[in-house]
Amino acid sequence: MPRESVSVEVAADCTAVFNLMHDYDRRLAWDTLLSKAVLLDGAAEAGLGVRSLCVGTWRGLFLPLETEYIRFEPGVAAAVSLTNQPLFFEAFAATIRHESLGGNRSRVTYIYFFRARPRLLAPLLEPVMNVLLKRETQKRLDALRHYLARM
Secondary structure, rough: OOEEEEEEOOOOOOHHHHHOOOOOOOOOOOHOOOEEEEOOOOOOOOOOEEEEEEOOOOHHHOOEEEEEEEEOOOOOEEEEOOOOOOOOOEEEEEEEEEEEEOOOOOOEEEEEEEOOOOOOHHHHHHEEEEEEEHHHHHHHHHHHHHHHOOO
């Protein structure tokens, strides 16, 4: 199961970054990986146990990933786990950690794990998927950094 970690330093404190990242009304303003991001089941805001639907852009084959927040500590960390099985993903989970660097700066670290399907092709699919996912995750975090710099 591939595991990767991507980090970026931003010019904002942990709480502001955390709040922006989990504000689904503003998600598409900065998130380059998504074409749609909504909370499900009538949820008004993200939180522990809340489910979301995030749909990729054309680069992500418009894959719909439904996830559930399994950790939600404002300003510290959030984690989600996949609740559906979109094409090519048997499992997926991600954690976003926030670390204060002082002086209104912080580090955002995105850690993800996944398992490809079908299992028979996983040894071939996972290396390619991992390269693409890591590259898109870095672009996404760079876009977050640029968005925060303009605020």
